[in-house]
Amino acid sequence: MMNFFNPKRLEVGANSFDRLGEFVKSIGGNKVLVIMDAFLASPQMGLNKKVTNILSAAGLDVSIYSGIANEPTFNNIAEGVDAAKKSKCDCIVALGGGSSIDSAKAVATLAVNPNLAFSDIPKEVNLKRLPLIAVPTTSGTGSEATRVSVITNETTGIKENPGHPALIPDIAVLDPQLSLTLPASLTASTGMDALTHAIEAFVSNKANSLSDLYAKEAIKIIGENLIKVFTDGNNLEQRQKMSIASYLAGVAFSNASTNLAHAGGRALGAYFHIPHGLSVALLLPFVMEFGLDVAEDRYAQVALLLGANPHLSQIELALESIKIINDYNQTLEIWNEAQTKYITDLATFRKAIPEMVDNSLSGNGILTNPRIPNKQDITLVFEKLAEKLSD
Template identity: 75%
Template structure:
């Protein structure tokens, strides 16, 4: 049996952002709460004013919650729910990276069911959430296409990521104009996140013909576009290609799941406050090495999608997939970013490994890994990252 969930409507193209008003009306919205990244609402960026002007022209009252400065936590959700109640909104518009979109999903669900606990979302037969429009301003998280919401529990420090088909947004707007000014580092982090989504969905033991279709195409597009937009963020054609590829990768992993790189990446990111895309990029090569012996054919196809010579043997191609990912991490400064900014104390990192391993094993993505890891296996992955950082 195969199940596949995705948004009901997709709008793609430059200036598609300006259609927010008519799209809110299309899903029955009368009062809107906009959930967006704090910096996007700043006077310097002015995206909050822009959406306010568009909705005002459409005759739609709105309020903004922009308390999300980094990755969202449960305190942000409480604040967002207070804003939803105060504004008496009947529709949520999420604008930003995965943080704002994930937070908006949680607010849309919990505003409709105030007594529901966030972690209990998967157990609900129906959520009956508020209508939701997602507008990503990065090309990487894929949250606009997924049925999960990743929120850091402020009390436990653990990232929770419950899933439900009704968390998938109703409408997605992919406007490449919104990502044209994304700096090279964030372009790389989010792009590697999208690549990891697609790759892990492709090798997942829950993969099917539908998820393969989106995952493989996403990898092809990212392999072509990411190096170009990293070098030149003003490349409009490649920016649009990355926006679509990220969406495809989101569809793929939402239905086939991510694996160990994300399970470990969530723990690594939470413990050392590392941006999500960077954390999964750091672990991906070592996770690939761990799964190579059971997923050689799949990783060989990954290499071809990323531009490797298909005439090579299956074993050579599978190894080349790892080499390509390592070359991206080199070219995009992934290793240096981690070493110089986040994992500066290797002794502290090694002391944290047991707790990170425990958190990784407790999260989603372990049982869908092509090779199911043990505690020792996950420890080995974290140790290999330490050795790489030290080198």
């Protein structure tokens, strides 16, 4: 038996953002709460003014909540729910990266269910929420397509990530012009996040024929475009291809799940305040190495999709897939960014490994890994990362 979920409607193309008022009306919205982060609402970016003008021109009432942090917390969600109540909104628009979209999912749900605990969302059979439109400004998280919301619990320090089909936005709007101003470093980390989504969905023990279609196409598109868009961020065609790839990868992992790179990446990111895409990219090659024996055929296919020599043997291709990811991390300056900005003291990193391992085991992605890891296995993955960063 197989089920499959994705957004009801997808809008793709340059200037599709300008039609946002039309999209809001199509799902019955009149009073809109836009959820975004402070940077996008800053004078430098001014997206708060642009989205207000677009929605107001369509005759809609608009309120803005721009308090979303890079790693959103329960406090951010409480503030967002309060903003929803004060504005009496009947529709929510998420504008930004995964943090804004994940937050909007939570706010849209908890504003309607004030007595529902965030962690209990998966237990609800008929979960109600406010109508929701997602407009990503990055190409990586895939949150516009997923049934998951990742929010940090400040009390425990753990990133909670409950899933439910009702969390999938009603409409996803992919306008490549919104990602033209994305810095090269964020282009790299979000692109690697999308690639990790697709690879982990493809090797997941919950993968199915439909998720495979989405995952394989995402891997192929990313392999053809990520390095190019990192080098030339103003190429609109390549930006659009990356936004589509991110969406495809989001659909794939929303239905097949991510694995150990994400379980470990959430713990790594929470402990060292590393952006999510960067944290999963750091762990991916070592997670692939761990699962090689049981997913050799799948990793060989990944290598082919990323442009490897088709004349290599299956085991050579599987090993090549790991080399390609390592090379991506080098070319996209992932290793260097981690060493210079986030993990500058390896002694502190190694001391944190036991806690990060425990946090990894408490989240999603362990039981869907092609080879199910134990505490010792995850410890070794983190230790290999430490060794790599010591080079």
